[in-house]
Amino acid sequence: MESSPAVRFRFRSVDLDDRDVGWLQEVIDRESTLKDAAISACAHFGWTRHNGLAPMAACSTMFRR
Numbered sequence: 001m002e003s004s005p006a007v008r009f010r011f012r013s014v015d016l017d018d019r020d021v022g023w024l025q026e027v028i029d030r031e032s033t034l035k036d037a038a039i040s041a042c043a044h045f046g047w048t049r050h051n052g053l054a055p056m057a058a059c060s061t062m063f064r065r
Contacts, residue, residue: 008021012047014046034064037063038063039056042054047059
């Protein structure tokens with residue numbers, strides 16, 4: 001039986017493992033701004049606020065951690 005990847009941390013009710021963290025790093029490296037990286041990450045993981053908008057400030061802050 002294959003084990004699930006270990007969860008590195010949780011953001012907006014999504015468990016992120018090493019593969020997710022690697023993907024996020026690639027996005028941050030590829031995009032020209034953290035705002036652009038946050039837009040990509042929010043779309044990829046389906047992160048939205050109660051009003052349906054992407055949580056840009058929270059996502060950008062998460063990148064800095």
